[in-house]
Amino acid sequence: MEENFSFAVPEGDDRERRVCGTCGFIDYQNPRIVAGAVVCKDDQILLCKRAIEPRRGFWTLPAGYMELGETVEQAAMREAREEACADIEIDRVLAVYSVPRIGQVQVMFRANLMSDIRPGPESLETKLVAWKDIPWSQLAFPTVVWALTHFAETRGQSDFAPFANPPGTETLTT
Amino acid sequence: MEENFSFAVPEGDDRERRVCGTCGFIDYQNPRIVAGAVVCKDDQILLCKRAIEPRRGFWTLPAGYMELGETVEQAAMREAREEACADIEIDRVLAVYSVPRIGQVQVMFRANLMSDIRPGPESLETKLVAWKDIPWSQLAFPTVVWALTHFAETRGQSDFAPFANPPGTETLTT
Numbered sequence: 001m002e003e004n005f006s007f008a009v010p011e012g013d014d015r016e017r018r019v020c021g022t023c024g025f026i027d028y029q030n031p032r033i034v035a036g037a038v039v040c041k042d043d044q045i046l047l048c049k050r051a052i053e054p055r056r057g058f059w060t061l062p063a064g065y066m067e068l069g070e071t072v073e074q075a076a077m078r079e080a081r082e083e084a085c086a087d088i089e090i091d092r093v094l095a096v097y098s099v100p101r102i103g104q105v106q107v108m109f110r111a112n113l114m115s116d117i118r119p120g121p122e123s124l125e126t127k128l129v130a131w132k133d134i135p136w137s138q139l140a141f142p143t144v145v146w147a148l149t150h151f152a153e154t155r156g157q158s159d160f161a162p163f164a165n166p167p168g169t170e171t172l173t174t
Numbered sequence: 175m176e177e178n179f180s181f182a183v184p185e186g187d188d189r190e191r192r193v194c195g196t197c198g199f200i201d202y203q204n205p206r207i208v209a210g211a212v213v214c215k216d217d218q219i220l221l222c223k224r225a226i227e228p229r230r231g232f233w234t235l236p237a238g239y240m241e242l243g244e245t246v247e248q249a250a251m252r253e254a255r256e257e258a259c260a261d262i263e264i265d266r267v268l269a270v271y272s273v274p275r276i277g278q279v280q281v282m283f284r285a286n287l288m289s290d291i292r293p294g295p296e297s298l299e300t301k302l303v304a305w306k307d308i309p310w311s312q313l314a315f316p317t318v319v320w321a322l323t324h325f326a327e328t329r330g331q332s333d334f335a336p337f338a339n340p341p342g343t344e345t346l347t348t
């Protein structure tokens with residue numbers, strides 16, 4: 001037997017859900033949380049070149065889907081370890097971005113690098129770059145551009161409100 | 175046919191997932207996002223008495239599961255509308271709490287009340303209370319206590335780092 005999903009409004013619900021015609025399972029799809037970090041050491045920022053699709057070969061920040069059983073801070077630390085073999089120390093929340101088009105909320109932290117780095121299985125390459133050397137045209141996702149830009153606005157500050165999606169970027173996210 | 179889930183490690187994955195023996199569907203369960211707000215008007219705070227389980231009859235802040243297709247700010251505004259018929263204006267992120275035991279991340283905003291209030295279908299009662307009148311022993315969840323306490327620390331401030339789980343509360347969340 002194979003899964004066989006179509007959309008229907010379950011009894012007692014107020015919106016359409018994915019329901020399997022084979023077994024009756026209701027797939028309550030919820031937005032997923034991406035946890036990541038702008039990781040800094042001596043004014044340099046950790047970037048990872050993606051070894052996997054989407055956007056293989058483009059540069060990104062360590063970030064990925066949060067799993068059950070962890071806190072959002074633990075998820076960001078795990079992703080840094082998996083993608084760059086990096087131990088990081090979480091400083092604070094930098095930004096909370098929403099990308100409704102793909103059902104994501106991205107919680108991006110500011111963090112400090114506490115170890116060496118090397119590529120994990122999901123990265124082709126890892127490096128620490130100075131601000132002037134950020135490869136802007138080869139960043140993987142708009143939220144990476146936002147997080148780096150917002151990070152730069154907070155240098156030397158510890159008290160600031162977390163950033164949200166920049167105004168006027170709705171066409172990128174919805 | 176009925177759904178028939180058990181745990182197995184799917185090919186190419188590194189952890190157990192819920193897999194349906196009837197149709198083969200893999201249920202990638204992820205943490206879910208709760209969006210809510212401490213809503214303020216003239217130094218009073220909006221509370222809702224829950225009409226539904228869990229914790230029916232206890233007081234809570236307007237908050238609930240984020241749905242696909244909305245931003246986290248829109249989710250918080252929708253919950254205030256559903257639970258208290260309230261129009262709110264988002265001020266900023268107050269806190270990001272993780273509750274791994276039940277797979278939740280709670281993004282709590284600070285917000286201003288822009289309308290009258292009355293109970294929606296999920297509330298028995300809604301009210302605006304002064305700080306001294308908060309019914310601490312009848313609050314529905316630990317995160318409600320945390321959000322109210324953290325909110326009080328930020329009165330008059332606009333620039334501060336979002337709060338996380340208070341230290342020493344791991345037994346409540348894991």
Ligand SMILES: [Zn+2]
Pocket residue numbers: 002003004020021022023024025194196197198199
């Ligand atoms: Zn099925």
Ligand SMILES: [Zn+2]
Pocket residue numbers: 020022023024025176177178194195196197198199
């Ligand atoms: Zn099934």
